[in-house]
Each structure stands twice: as C-alpha cells, then as structure tokens.
Amino acid sequence: MNIFLILSVLVLIAISIWQITKIFELSQAKKVNTQVADDDDNNLNGKLMFAFLIFIYGITIFSFWSYGDVLLPNSASEHGADYDNLMWISFAIIFFVQTITQALLHYFSYKYRGEKGKKALFYADNEKLEMIWTIIPVITLAGLILYGLYTWTDIMTVEENDEALVVELYAQQFNWKARYAGEDGVLGDANVRFLQDFEGRNLVGIDATDPNGFDDVVVQELHLPEGREVIFKMRSQDVLHSAYMPHFRAQMNCVPGMITEFAFTPNKTTEEMRQDPDITAKVKKINKIRVEKSKELVASGDMALDPYEFDFLLLCNKICGASHYNMQMKIIVETEQEFEEWMNSQQTFAEVIQ
Amino acid sequence: MSAAAAVHTEEDHGHHHKETFVTKYIFSQDHKMISKQYLITGLFMGIIGIAMSLLFRLQLAWPEQPFGIFEVLLGKWAPDGVMDPNVYLALVTIHGTIMVFFVLTAGLSGTFSNLLIPLQIGARDMASGLLNMISFWLFFLSSTIMVMSLFVEAGPAAAGWTIYPPLSALPQAQPGSGTGMTLWLVSMAIFIASSLLGSLNYIVTVINLRTKGMSMTRLPLTIWAFFVTAIIGVVSFPVLLSAALLLIMDRSFGTSFFLSDIFIQGEVLHYQGGSPVLYEHLFWFLGHPEVYIVLLPALGITSEIIATNARKPIFGYRAMVASILAIAFLSTIVWGHHMFISGMNPFLGSVFTFTTLLIAIPSAVKAFNYITTLWKGNLQLNPAMLFSIGLVSTFITGGLTGIILGDSTLDINVHDTYFVVAHFHLVMGISALYGLFAGVYHWFPKMFGRMMNKNLGYVHFWVTAVCAYGVFFPMHFIGMAGLPRRYYTNTAFPYFDDLADINILITVFALIAGAAQIVFLYNFIHSMFYGKKTVQNPWRSNTLEWTAPVEHFHGNWEGEIPHVHRWAYDYSKPGHEEDFIPQHIPLKKGEEELQH
Numbered sequence: 001m002n003i004f005l006i007l008s009v010l011v012l013i014a015i016s017i018w019q020i021t022k023i024f025e026l027s028q029a030k031k032v033n034t035q036v037a038d039d040d041d042n043n044l045n046g047k048l049m050f051a052f053l054i055f056i057y058g059i060t061i062f063s064f065w066s067y068g069d070v071l072l073p074n075s076a077s078e079h080g081a082d083y084d085n086l087m088w089i090s091f092a093i094i095f096f097v098q099t100i101t102q103a104l105l106h107y108f109s110y111k112y113r114g115e116k117g118k119k120a121l122f123y124a125d126n127e128k129l130e131m132i133w134t135i136i137p138v139i140t141l142a143g144l145i146l147y148g149l150y151t152w153t154d155i156m157t158v159e160e161n162d163e164a165l166v167v168e169l170y171a172q173q174f175n176w177k178a179r180y181a182g183e184d185g186v187l188g189d190a191n192v193r194f195l196q197d198f199e200g201r202n203l204v205g206i207d208a209t210d211p212n213g214f215d216d217v218v219v220q221e222l223h224l225p226e227g228r229e230v231i232f233k234m235r236s237q238d239v240l241h242s243a244y245m246p247h248f249r250a251q252m253n254c255v256p257g258m259i260t261e262f263a264f265t266p267n268k269t270t271e272e273m274r275q276d277p278d279i280t281a282k283v284k285k286i287n288k289i290r291v292e293k294s295k296e297l298v299a300s301g302d303m304a305l306d307p308y309e310f311d312f313l314l315l316c317n318k319i320c321g322a323s324h325y326n327m328q329m330k331i332i333v334e335t336e337q338e339f340e341e342w343m344n345s346q347q348t349f350a351e352v353i354q
Numbered sequence: 355m356s357a358a359a360a361v362h363t364e365e366d367h368g369h370h371h372k373e374t375f376v377t378k379y380i381f382s383q384d385h386k387m388i389s390k391q392y393l394i395t396g397l398f399m400g401i402i403g404i405a406m407s408l409l410f411r412l413q414l415a416w417p418e419q420p421f422g423i424f425e426v427l428l429g430k431w432a433p434d435g436v437m438d439p440n441v442y443l444a445l446v447t448i449h450g451t452i453m454v455f456f457v458l459t460a461g462l463s464g465t466f467s468n469l470l471i472p473l474q475i476g477a478r479d480m481a482s483g484l485l486n487m488i489s490f491w492l493f494f495l496s497s498t499i500m501v502m503s504l505f506v507e508a509g510p511a512a513a514g515w516t517i518y519p520p521l522s523a524l525p526q527a528q529p530g531s532g533t534g535m536t537l538w539l540v541s542m543a544i545f546i547a548s549s550l551l552g553s554l555n556y557i558v559t560v561i562n563l564r565t566k567g568m569s570m571t572r573l574p575l576t577i578w579a580f581f582v583t584a585i586i587g588v589v590s591f592p593v594l595l596s597a598a599l600l601l602i603m604d605r606s607f608g609t610s611f612f613l614s615d616i617f618i619q620g621e622v623l624h625y626q627g628g629s630p631v632l633y634e635h636l637f638w639f640l641g642h643p644e645v646y647i648v649l650l651p652a653l654g655i656t657s658e659i660i661a662t663n664a665r666k667p668i669f670g671y672r673a674m675v676a677s678i679l680a681i682a683f684l685s686t687i688v689w690g691h692h693m694f695i696s697g698m699n700p701f702l703g704s705v706f707t708f709t710t711l712l713i714a715i716p717s718a719v720k721a722f723n724y725i726t727t728l729w730k731g732n733l734q735l736n737p738a739m740l741f742s743i744g745l746v747s748t749f750i751t752g753g754l755t756g757i758i759l760g761d762s763t764l765d766i767n768v769h770d771t772y773f774v775v776a777h778f779h780l781v782m783g784i785s786a787l788y789g790l791f792a793g794v795y796h797w798f799p800k801m802f803g804r805m806m807n808k809n810l811g812y813v814h815f816w817v818t819a820v821c822a823y824g825v826f827f828p829m830h831f832i833g834m835a836g837l838p839r840r841y842y843t844n845t846a847f848p849y850f851d852d853l854a855d856i857n858i859l860i861t862v863f864a865l866i867a868g869a870a871q872i873v874f875l876y877n878f879i880h881s882m883f884y885g886k887k888t889v890q891n892p893w894r895s896n897t898l899e900w901t902a903p904v905e906h907f908h909g910n911w912e913g914e915i916p917h918v919h920r921w922a923y924d925y926s927k928p929g930h931e932e933d934f935i936p937q938h939i940p941l942k943k944g945e946e947e948l949q950h
Contacts, residue, residue, distance in 0.1 A: 035805035045735035121730035156700035192617035246836035257614030260697035326846035
C-alpha cells in the first residue's frame with residue numbers, strides 16, 4: 001500500500017511539472033514566434049547573464065562567510081605549514097583568475113546582447129594578445145610547479161634514521177591497527193599467512209621466526225610523541241584502504257601485497273590542539289548540534305549523545321566496502337614522557353604469543 | 355584524395371534505397387538516424403543516472419531518516435526505509451559509470467559525431483554505414499546489460515566507477531563484486547568495442563570523405579574536436595579493455611595480475627605477486643583521456659554555437675586547433691595525477707604534476723578565446739548560446755580547482771575528498787552536460803525538422819545554472835573540511851557533524867535541478883512531434899549541414915555535394931551585406947580568404 005502511495009506521489013509530481021510546463025508553453029501565444037531569440041529575448045537574457053555574475057560572486061562570498069569555519073584548522077605537523085602556504089598561494093591565484101574571467105564572460109554577455117541592426121566586429125586573430133595570455137599562464141604555472149615540486153620532494157623523501165619512530169599502520173575491513181617497532185626500532189617481518197598462527201592472537205601477521213618482531217607492540221589506538229618524526233609503513237590485509245590523517249596533511253594508500261610509506265613530524269599535542277581557537281569554536285558548534293540531536297533522541301526513547309571532545313583522526317579514504325564510512329582510529333599526540341609511559345604499559349608480541 | 359571524393363560523389367548521388375520500417379528506424383545505416391538513436395539511449399540512461407544521484411543525495415542529507423521512496427525503489431536494499439550501505443556504494447558506482455560512459459561519451463560523441471561529421475565535411479554518410487550501425491547496437495546492448503546488472507541477487511557493482519581491485523575482484527570483499535561486477539565488466543567490454551568501432555569510422559570519414567575544397571584548415575572546430583577525440587579514444591580505450599580482461603582473469607581464472615597477499619573472510623587467498631597499482635595505471639591510462647573524450651566534443655560544440663550566435667568568427671581558430679591537439683597529446687601523459695598517493699614512486703608524482711599543470715595552458719587559451727569571441731559580438735542569446743556561455747563559466751571554475759588537484763603536494767590532503775567530487779562534477783557533470791544540452795537545442799532542427807520551444811529552454815537553463823553552482827560550489831568546502839567521498843554517512847564521525855547543513859543545502863539544490871530536467875524532457879519530446887516546423891537554416895549558420903534540405907534522406911544532398919570555398923567563420927565579414935557567408939559560397943571578386 002505504502003509503495004503504491006509513494007509511487008503515485010512521485011508520478012503525480014512529475015506529471016504536474018510536465019503540465020505546468022505545457023501550460024506555460026501554450027500561454028505564450030503572442031506575435032511572430034520563430035523560436036529564435038529576438039531583441040526582447042536578448043535583452044532579458046543579457047541582463048540575466050549579468051545578474052548571474054552577481055549570483056556567482058554572491059554564492060562565493062556566502063559560502064566563505066557561512067562555511068569558512070568548517071575548513072581544516074592550522075596543521076599539526078611540521079610540513080603542514082609548507083602545505084598550507086602552497087595551498088593559500090594557489091588559491092589566491094585561482095581566485096584572482098576566477099574573479100576576472102567570470103566578470104569578463106558575463107559582462108560581455110550582457111553588454112553585447114544582440115540587437116537587430118547592430119553589427120558584430122570581424123575580429124579573428126591578434127597574435128600579440130594571444131602570445132601574452134599564453135606566456136602569462138606559462139610563467140605562473142611554472143612557478144607553481146617548481147614550488148609544488150620542491151615541497152613534494154621535501155615531504156615525500158623519507159630517510160631512514162635512528163631518531164624516527166617507525167610505526168606500521170595495518171588496514172583491514174573495517175578497522176585499523178598500529179604496530180610499533182619496539183626497542184630495536186625495526187619492525188619484524190610480517191605477512192597475512194601468519195595471521196592464523198597463535199589462535200588469532202597474531203593480529204597483524206608477524207612472522208614469529210623473525211627476532212625483530214618480538215619487541216613489536218600492536219595497539220588499536222595510535223599514540224605519537226610530539227616533535228619526533230614518525231615513519232609510517234603501511235600494509236593492508238585485504239583490499240585497498242587509505243590512511244588519511246587530515247590534521248597532519250598526510251595520506252597514503254594501504255595496498256595489499258606492498259608496504260607503502262609516509263612520514264611526518266607532529267608538532268602539536270592533542271591537548272595543545274584542543275586549545276586552538278578554531279578547534280574550540282568547532283567543538284562548541286558540534287556540541288550545540290549534538291545537544292539538539294539528543295533532545296530528539298531522548299524524546300523518542302533513545303540515549304542522548306555523548307559530548308564531543310576533539311581528537312586527531314585516522315580515517316579510511318579509499319573505498320573498501322560496506323563500512324568504509326566507519327573505519328577510524330583515534331590518534332593521540334602527547335609529550336615524549338607520556339608516550340614512554342603509555343608504551344611501557346603495552347604488551348610486546350613476544351608477551352602476546354606466550 | 356579529392357579525386358576519390360569526386361568519384362564517390364558521381365557514383366552516389368540519387369541513390370534512394372528502398373527502406374522498410376526496420377531498416378529505416380531500427381537497423382539503420384544512416385548516420386542521421388544512428389545519431390538520434392544514440393541521443394535517445396543516452397538520455398534514457400541519463401534519467402537513470404540522475405535518479406540514482408537524487409537517491410544517494412537524500413541519504414547524505416538526512417542519513418538516519420527512513421525514506422518511503424527507498425523502500426519503493428530499492429526494495430530489500432532499504433529495510434524499513436533505511437538505505438543499506440552496500441547499495442549506497444552501488445548507487446554511486448553505477449551513477450558514475452552511466453554518466454561518464456553512457457551519457458557523456460556515447461550520448462555526446464555518439465550523437466554529434468554521427469550527426470555532424472558527414473554533414474559538416476560534405477559527405478554522403480560515414481565511411482562504413484554497417485560498422486556505424488553495429489557500433490550503435492553494441493552500445494545499446496551494453497546499456498541493456500548495465501541496467502540488467504541492477505537486478506542481480508547480490509547487487510550490482512559497488513566498488514566505485516573506478517572498480518579498483520582487490521575490492522572489485524573478490525566477491526568476499528563486497529556482495530556487488532560477484533555477478534554484478536561480472537555483468538559490469540561484460541557491459542563495459544561491449545561498450546569499448548562500440549566506442550572503438552565508432553571512433554574508427556569517424557577518423558576514416560574525416561580523413562577521406564571531405565568534399566572538394568574542405569581542407570583540414572577549413573574544418574569547423576566541431577569536426578576538429580570529434581576527430582581528435584576519436585583518435586584519443588582508439589589510443590586509450592583498448593587499455594581499459596586490457597585492464598578489464600586482466601581483472602576478469604583474476605576473478606574467474608585464478609590469475610594474480612592485481613592481487614597478492616590477501617587474507618579475507620578467515621582465509622589466506624592463493625594470489626601472489628600481483629599489484630592493485632598496476633590496475634590503477636591501466637585504468638587511468640584510459641581514465642584521464644576519457645575525461646577529455648568527454649570534454650573536447652563539448653568544447654567543439656561550444657565553439658560552433660558561440661561563433662554562430664555571436665555573429666563573429668571564433669577568435670583564434672589556429673590556437674583553438676592547436677590547443678585541441680595539445681590537450682589530446684598531453685592528456686595521454688597525465689594519468690598519474692589520479693595516483694599521487696597510490697604508493698607509486700614519488701618521483702612519478704613529480705613528473706605527473708609537471709605534465710598536468712602544463713595541460714592547464716591550452717585549456718586557459720580556449721577559455722580566453724571564447725571570452726574574446728563574445729567581445730563586440732551581436733549576441734543572439736538562444737538557449738543553445740546560454741548553455742555554451744554557461745559551459746565556459748563552469749569550465750573555468752572547475753578547471754581552476756584542477757590546478758590545486760594537479761599539484762601532487764596539495765593532492766595529499768584533498769585526494770578522494772569531496773573537493774575532487776566538486777571539481778570533476780563542475781567540469782564533466784556540468785560543463786560537458788551543458789555541451790550536450792547546447793548541442794541538442796542547436797541541432798534539434800537538423801535532427802527532427804522542428805524547433806524546440808525557446809522559452810522552456812530559457813527556464814531549463816536558468817534553473818539548472820543556479821542549481822549547478824548551488825550544488826557544487828559548497829561541496830568544495832566539505833572537501834576542504836576533510837570529508838572523504840564514497841561515505842555512506844558522515845555520522846560515524848562527530849567531527850563532521852557541522853557539515854550536515856551543507857549537505858542538506860546541496861541536496862535541496864540537487865532535487866530542484868533534477869526537477870528542472872523534466873522541463874527539458876517535455877520540450878524535447880513535445881517538440882519532436884509538435885514543434886514549430888523549421889526553415890532550412892534557422893540559426894543563419896555557415897556550416898554545411900544547414901545546406902542540406904530539412905527532410906532527411908540517405909545521401910544528404912540532392913545532386914552534387916556542395917564545394918567549399920572558405921572557412922566556417924565568415925560572420926559579419928566587412929564588405930558583405932549579410933552577416934554570414936556559408937562555406938559553400940564562392941569568394942567574391944577581389945575578396946580574400948582569411949589566412950591562417
């Protein structure tokens with residue numbers, strides 16, 4: 001019954017739009033109508049073109065004004081500042097170009113709207129003009145390319161070193177695990193064929209014959225010491241996933257059969273980030289929304305939502321199946337000392353498989 | 355070459371085959387009928403594609419709300435009116451596949467290349483009518499199979515339109531990766547065959563069958579665009595076919611091209627040695643040129659419509675041709691910008707950033723040329739013209755964000771977020787779609803002998819234009835906020851709770867945009883039967899298709915095919931009374947042809 005009702009409503013809406021359209025069309029019985037635009041049409045649409053320019057500017061300004069606060073806050077990694085600079089410069093350039101070109105396009109559409117008796121200008125080439133507007137983009141883009149490549153090489157060059165913390169991010173349908181290399185700083189060999197060893201306690205498939213793996217620590221909540229470079233070695237158990245850590249400006253696919261790599265140095269602790277004014281404002285806004293939502297839930301007999309506190313996020317960013325939208329791991333950035341304390345309270349692989 | 359064309363003319367004129375209903379309307383070998391068949395099929399698939407997008411937009415705006423419409427259309431996939439997460443992924447997958455391939459490739463190139471190539475170059479028909487007919491029916495078959503895949507027990511393909519393995523290779527990873535994916539692959543293999551046959555036909559026809567006087571430098575920009583698009587197609591589509599075939603082998607014959615070291619559903623699979631990254635390379639080797647296969651015809655159509663309606667030559671014809679060629683060449687060496695964080699060697703990322711930002715240059719040149727064509731024109735703001743101007747507007751907006759995405763560094767944080775979705779929808783979903791609409795409004799008289807209603811066209815344009823920006827401009831913000839794409843809902847992350855309002859706004863605009871297309875459909879269907887009968891050259895255009903009579907017949911022109919004496923853009927040429935001089939009009943005494 002419900003089905004028929006819904007279907008009928010949809011069909012009736014479509015029919016209404018169709019009929020309204022037809023009525024509109026029939027009501028246009030006036031003068032000579034060749035269905036080719038005449039001066040009146042040109043006049044109206046020319047003005048609408050100019051109005052549309054205002055609309056484009058308007059929606060741009062409106063979006064920044066209303067939605068500017070959802071943009072990611074200041075980054076929490078060392079290379080994040082370089083990333084954000086490049087982003088700002090690129091945006092400045094494209095906004096400049098957008099503003100000018102949209103203005104010219106829509107203004108000309110308005111100014112040169114057709115009129116019977118007017119003649120257009122036969123203007124087919126201008127080598128000088130074309131040269132200028134080819135060279136300027138070339139120079140601008142060359143600059144952006146060089147700047148971008150310099151930053152890219154900087155970020156993506158990962159040099160093995162003793163100070164860095166080596167962490168494996170292990171992705172699977174539908175959760176994350178992290179494995180620390182332990183005292184020796186070396187991750188033990190691992191492969192999915194070892195997953196079934198030790199009655200399922202070998203969560204990431206460490207090869208128990210590799211001594212490097214004995215001091216490895218496997219956890220489900222990622223802790224990072226502030227100010228120390230972390231080199232992520234990423235693996236996947238089943239399908240493609242992607243480790244996306246937006247606050248650190250970091251992302252890298254996790255590919256089954258391959259170990260991929262990304263490194264950064266966190267330079268803000270979770271506590272510090274929680275004090276960031278953008279974050280405080282965002283958390284306040286979110287909690288307001290959650291309070292509203294909770295009222296509805298409680299009214300219908302459900303539990304209220306917990307208040308939200310900011311935490312760094314690791315999310316999956318490559319389509320991986322049904323729960324792709326809920327594959328997350330908390331990231332906690334803390335002082336070196338807090339990190340050591342936490343690490344000492346974790347079990348090593350050797351302890352787990354005893 | 356012209357001798358061959360002359361011989362062809364002699365032999366062919368006055369050829370009137372006896373046509374039955376079946377050979378005229380169904381298994382037709384006439385390019386004009388085939389173009390209409392492509393258009394109708396493309397529009398039908400487009401309706402399905404848009405309907406799917408409205409469904410998943412409803413889910414995104416009101417994620418925990420049950421919807422009766424879900425129960426009706428999705429049945430068991432929406433228990434109690436709440437959409438199943440797997441089917442959400444299936445909807446976005448099929449939406450993408452249908453829109454990119456079936457609507458914007460076949461529906462756009464298939465329609466207009468078929469309609470215009472013979473008519474604008476002065477040929478009786480395509481080089482091979484038989485191949486042309488086969489290519490349409492293969493397209494129809496592939497569309498049918500794709501639609502059939504929606505009704506499979508475990509659901510249609512749901513691994514994104516890009517169907518990366520292992521997700522797409524393993525039914526254990528996702529229900530849609532079973533029979534649904536098999537049908538998807540079969541459908542696409544047939545689609546590729548159709549596209550290749552069509553492209554071969556277009557290339558051969560343009561090279562061999564131009565009428566006397568139609569040198570390459572006198573070709574309208576539509577033909578340049580369709581010709582180069584076809585070349586890109588034959589170069590890149592076979593690579594997608596190879597990726598699909600290798601994937602079929604991994605799925606059904608136990609090979610390990612794309613798979614290695616996988617543990618799923620409690621067992622270690624046997625695959626060793628393959629890499630999903632190989633698939634990504636093969637896919638995107640087509641995938642990137644594909645977006646230019648989608649865009650270039652739309653740009654060619656825009657050049658034609660803007661020049662005709664501005665009553666001015668297209669500015670910078672030489673540069674326009676050069677940029678089409680540059681875009682085509684560059685499009686084959688930028689594919690890695692879809693793979694910056696795929697795990698491939700970062701050095702490759704540098705190379706692809708370089709080539710990608712280069713491709714911005716010919717694109718910019720084209721945009722500037724369009725704007726300059728409008729300057730000091732006498733703009734006839736027909737619906738086709740509005741859509742063409744709209745195309746330039748969204749092409750600029752969308753293209754500029756491409757500069758952000760093409761920069762490997764910046765891609766790190768926006769890859770696979772809604773920023774990407776906003777970008778490609780503006781350039782493909784809106785720009786190229788506008789090209790399709792503009793083409794339909796402009797060449798409707800040629801196709802159906804009647805005019806579409808212009809006022810309905812205006813309503814269609816203005817509502818769509820406002821909604822297009824309304825949907826996709828705010829979307830950049832949720833992408834920059836860090837929201838990934840292909841997420842069934844954002845509610846698993848309280849961090850994204852403040853994006854809910856934006857999602858609702860986007861969905862509302864999308865629903866209005868969807869409704870506005872009904873105006874177009876009404877106009878299209880109604881005008882086909884009851885539209886005002888057209889004159890031979892309603893837009894007072896220079897190109898050869900308007901010299902053919904309104905009534906269609908096989909062979910296009912009674913008697914000899916017109917000979918060409920000038921380029922296609924002598925609009926408002928000084929020293930002439932009329933503000934247009936069709937290509938077949940000989941030069942006046944003392945008149946000089948514009949040198950390029």
